Amino acid sequence: MTVTGEADMLAKIHALEMGVQKDARAAVKDGAEIFKDALQADTPVWSGETDAPEHMKDDIQATGVKTAGGTLTSDIGYGTTTGYRVHFPNSGTSKQDAQHFVEETQEHTRGPILAAFINHLKVGG
Secondary structure (H helix, E strand, C coil), X not given: CCCCCHHHHHHHHHHHHHHHHHHHHHHHHHXXXXXXXXXXXXXXXCCCCCCCCXXXXXXXXXXXXXXXXXXXXXXXXXXCCCHHHCHHHHHCCCCCCCCXXXXXXXXXXXXXXXXXXXXXXXXXX
């Protein structure tokens, strides 16, 4: 890279910063998709009678990438239709054992998500 003056240097720094920001947003988006897909696969499905209109695994949603205090985030979780009941099978009740599927999903996706982040930041997308 050749810099021919102060304005050129500032322009190149700005371009580099924008490229890193773009790659970081793509990395967070890909990481969110990895977690969303794994959570959908790990979420148990009740096979008995129910009045619920929708299974929890069919109501998993991810927000777009957003910036909060300089940190890029994407929220992944259950929608309003099923979100209120996720803690029953995950944490257990007096009549059912805890399945801890949310925590297990977090554990086994940590490596693939970090690999996706590293790939985006090394290669640039």
